[in-house]
Amino acid sequence: MSPAGVLAFSAAFCLLVIVAGLAASLASWVGYEPAPYRMIEAADGFELREYPDLTLVKTRREDDAAAFMRLAEYLHGFNAAHRVMTMTIPIFSLGDSMGLVLSGCRPDNAPPPLSTGLSIDTLRPGRVLVSRVQGRLTRDQEKIIISQMEAWLERQGLQKSVRPLMHVFYDPPWIPDVFRRSEIMLAVEERR
Template identity: 30%
Template structure:
């Protein structure tokens, strides 16, 4: 009896895991994602070429995971808090770019390609600005888990070690910002093991 019960619970747990994974992948696929070209792939590491992207951005704390109000500022913007009162589709990923002091980061929503071409509406909400993320070549490391400062630092170390083996050099920091970014692809309620996160370092 006990063995049957254990088998039953194992089957149910397996079905729930498969269902959650399938739902998560389907939900992620429903969003437009920032385009890039893969130059080289090595397991969880890649070299990518990105075009210029237009972002709606605000200041944020990485460990806050958007709970500091930064996510809602950007969400209100795409929900109509702009001079056209235009509703803008959510995209992936959400980029987090550190400043040179590590005191804070900038969280950015990528504007859909159609909106970027037709003209991005001006934010009316406080603390939101439109900026260009310059295209270029990036080294990228992909990983799962709840993205916080500790996990980001560990992942950055792994990426830099991989870059050394490939003879890749990071680009110098630009004025006011770092050459390091993190990217999150999933809603906040997604379980850590199913989340897609990335660390990106701009290459020289």
């Protein structure tokens, strides 16, 4: 094959990989039920949202892929009721735990997990400021974004809450980083 042919083949292959990655990323979260929230304001690349209390099945997050699989097994019927449940998005990451919203469940009626590595809990996000992130986030990038979020809150006369920072993910761990969609959620104090 001539050098021009190799170059054309390589360019076509790269384009195919990019299109396939984008399609896989879109397909990974299209059709799943999102966690409910109310949009309060969208400005300057941020969203101010209000979330109700959410019932989660959660697990320790020592390894993202293993944690995600434990949560998926629960949804696919590995629970005391052997009930298959609807997958929701996003996946909430809070410190060393990862959790999925259980649509239509409360802690008192969610099927108990069969795995000792899972628990049912209530997440109370309340009012949060959200910044959407494309790809994998470095610690330095995260610090910059959080600083920008804090400055935005100050300009709006709002204050960051002492509640912990949350990360949310819309894609399973096997989606390549460049195609991943995630968000940083900073808890906001309620106005008095």
